[in-house]
Amino acid sequence: MHITESDLFYNLDLNVMSDIADICLEEQYPSGKILFKEGEDAKNLYILEEGITDLLIDEDTFIYSITERSDIFGWSSLIESGKYTATAVCKTDVKVLKIPTRSLHRIFDKNPEFGNVVFRRLAGIFNRRLTKTYRKFLSALKK
Numbered sequence: 001m002h003i004t005e006s007d008l009f010y011n012l013d014l015n016v017m018s019d020i021a022d023i024c025l026e027e028q029y030p031s032g033k034i035l036f037k038e039g040e041d042a043k044n045l046y047i048l049e050e051g052i053t054d055l056l057i058d059e060d061t062f063i064y065s066i067t068e069r070s071d072i073f074g075w076s077s078l079i080e081s082g083k084y085t086a087t088a089v090c091k092t093d094v095k096v097l098k099i100p101t102r103s104l105h106r107i108f109d110k111n112p113e114f115g116n117v118v119f120r121r122l123a124g125i126f127n128r129r130l131t132k133t134y135r136k137f138l139s140a141l142k143k
Contacts, residue, residue, distance in 0.1 A: 003047065006047050006072060008072055008121050012114050012117065012118075016107065020104065023103040024098070024099050025099075029090045029093070030090065031092050032090060033094075034088070034090075035088040035096075036074060036084045037084065038057060038087045039083055040084050041082060041084075042074065043077055043101060044074055044077055044098050044100055045075060046096045046098055047072050047099070048066050048068065048070065048094065048095075048096055049095040049097060051090065052066065052091040052092045052094070053089065054066075055088055056089060064129065065091065074088065
């Protein structure tokens with residue numbers, strides 16, 4: 001997979017995309033592997049290539065599944081809080097692109113116009129996921 005397939009990074013300047021691609025690490029993890037824990041320092045952004053990753057809060061409360069190729073997770077690493085707000089557990093064997101966000105921020109500092117585009121896209125992704133979660137919650141309440 002190439003990062004241009006991600007909703008976050010598509011159609012950016014080719015030089016910026018090349019810089020981002022250079023810092024990406026392709027990694028594979030087995031089912032059951034914890035990628036990060038709620039409350040830990042958030043250092044990496046992840047893009048799913050294959051598999052399913054569940055996001056949990058309070059260690060065991062399911063909140064969301066990352067299932068689609070090119071879905072992003074670990075976005076707490078991009079914002080000021082600096083702490084992951086959920087735990088990510090591989091539900092199946094997974095393959096991801098892991099992006100060290102300290103390096104990503106340096107790229108955005110050198111290219112602020114593209115950082116701005118990415119953060120607007122992040123807000124859109126967050127909005128879609130939050131809306132989907134609200135709908136699931138309301139549906140569960142009606143049962």
